[in-house]
Amino acid sequence: MNDSKNKNTPSTEPTKAELEILQVLWRHGPSTVRFVNEELNQQKREVNYSSTLKLMQIMFEKGLVRRDESQMKHKYESAVEESVTKNLLLNRFVDTLYEGSATNLMLQLLGNQKTSKEEIEAIKALIRNLETDQ
Numbered sequence: 001m002n003d004s005k006n007k008n009t010p011s012t013e014p015t016k017a018e019l020e021i022l023q024v025l026w027r028h029g030p031s032t033v034r035f036v037n038e039e040l041n042q043q044k045r046e047v048n049y050s051s052t053l054k055l056m057q058i059m060f061e062k063g064l065v066r067r068d069e070s071q072m073k074h075k076y077e078s079a080v081e082e083s084v085t086k087n088l089l090l091n092r093f094v095d096t097l098y099e100g101s102a103t104n105l106m107l108q109l110l111g112n113q114k115t116s117k118e119e120i121e122a123i124k125a126l127i128r129n130l131e132t133d134q
Contacts, residue, residue, distance in 0.1 A: 012062050013092070014085065017055055020044055022064065022078055022085065030068065030077040 014022060024039045025031060031039075037052040056076055059065045068075040098104040115123075 012064070013088065014059075014064055018059055018064060019085075019089075021052070021056060021059065022080070022082075025065065025076065025078040026082040030075040032073045032075055034073075036076070 020040060020043075021036055024036050024043075028035070028039070033053045033056055034049065036056065037047060037049045040047045040052060056065060060067050060076070063079055065076045066079045068077070094100060094102060094105055098108075110123075
């Protein structure tokens, strides 16, 4: 694989469409454009093969994916770690919409959603763990 970027930090923030492609690559590993396009068509919406190809080429140029050109069918893989990318996007989201307050995010989220007993127990356990770490 061409490896010009490290997997720790995305060079740029992925767009929504790029994030959909990254999610396929994170879930399935190195994949052809055809496979990614078929997954997007099954999971999301109808996407033309040429649009997926162009977007993956742009993602390669941006350093979001790597491309293995050693075979006839090129395979792409994520050049950024899933957890790092999700943390970056979540932090930006909380900073932008909730002025950096995770509390405000959680209060709105729990107030807007039907939260199950199991989810509430998991949240309580997480809070207990956070309290004991302090």
